[in-house]
Amino acid sequence: MSLKKVRIHHFKEMKQRGEKITMLTAYDFPTAKAFDAAGVDMLLVGDSLGDNVLGYDSTVPVTLDEMIPFARAVSRAAERAFVVADLPFGTYEVSPEQAVESSIRMMKLSGAQAIKFEGGRRVARQVKAVTDAGIPFCGHLGFTPQSENALGGHRVQGRGEQGLQDLLDDALALQEAGAFAVVLEMVAAPAAEAVTKALDIPTIGIGAGSSTDGQVLVWLDMAGVGDWHPRFSRQFGAVGAEMTNAAAGYVQAVKGVEFPAAEHTFES
Ligand code: KIV
Numbered sequence: 001m002s003l004k005k006v007r008i009h010h011f012k013e014m015k016q017r018g019e020k021i022t023m024l025t026a027y028d029f030p031t032a033k034a035f036d037a038a039g040v041d042m043l044l045v046g047d048s049l050g051d052n053v054l055g056y057d058s059t060v061p062v063t064l065d066e067m068i069p070f071a072r073a074v075s076r077a078a079e080r081a082f083v084v085a086d087l088p089f090g091t092y093e094v095s096p097e098q099a100v101e102s103s104i105r106m107m108k109l110s111g112a113q114a115i116k117f118e119g120g121r122r123v124a125r126q127v128k129a130v131t132d133a134g135i136p137f138c139g140h141l142g143f144t145p146q147s148e149n150a151l152g153g154h155r156v157q158g159r160g161e162q163g164l165q166d167l168l169d170d171a172l173a174l175q176e177a178g179a180f181a182v183v184l185e186m187v188a189a190p191a192a193e194a195v196t197k198a199l200d201i202p203t204i205g206i207g208a209g210s211s212t213d214g215q216v217l218v219w220l221d222m223a224g225v226g227d228w229h230p231r232f233s234r235q236f237g238a239v240g241a242e243m244t245n246a247a248a249g250y251v252q253a254v255k256g257v258e259f260p261a262a263e264h265t266f267e268s
Contacts, residue, residue, distance in 0.1 A: 021214025120170020158191025
């Protein structure tokens with residue numbers, strides 16, 4: 001792992017030399033510090049903040065004002081990793097002007113290095129306006145959680161001839177509008193592979209098979225914080241169980257008057 005700061009041009013270079021790009025979500029300073037030290041290339045302050053941290057049942061209620069302090073904390077922690085912040089539902093769809101204003105607000109107040117929002121051809125004008133304003137942009141296609149209601153729930157995308165064609169047209173529109181990378185979420189593996197081959201910019205998959213140029217996971221799923229994780233994810237740790245063990249040890253030590261001991265105590 002090199003300590004050199006990851007910059008936007010590195011992602012295309014990684015795609016060209018076949019080096020997989022790693023991305024994880026992060027929402028706070030200590031978690032972002034841990035992932036930065038582990039060599040994760042990109043930290044995503046996703047609007048998955050809504051259902052993973054704020055206790056909402058989806059990403060739809062998340063606001064820009066809620067996102068900014070979390071994105072700022074992650075940006076402060078990232079010494080090497082490239083930080084991408086999501087624009088939440090309702091902050092970019094109306095017009096290119098709205099997308100640019102929200103992106104500028106997020107960039108100025110959070111210190112993130114790039115913006116991500118969902119959609120393909122339907123938001124291509126917004127993406128072009130954002131990249132013309134000098135803001136790096138990462139796309140998000142396939143299953144797009146902000147449109148969960150329109151998509152009819154969590155459904156795999158890119159299936160069938162039409163599904164593949166739609167995905168390709170959306171991905172090419174994002175590339176044409178200046179995106180530097182595209183997240184593909186819950187996409188049938190053959191479609192993700194076809195999009196990856198068709199694009200010059202990298203694809204980052206989540207539930208999109210192994211052919212994409214990189215992978216992203218929600219960190220709580222990756223680290224085993226809850227007792228459930230989506231089928232496409234893998235638990236690389238048991239952090240939730242470890243936290244419960246630590247807290248149970250603390251409760252026991254305090255109740256048993258074992259903690260604090262002499263070494264934790266200030267004498268006069
Ligand atoms: O918000 C998020 O965490 C995301 C990832 C699932 C890609 O957009």
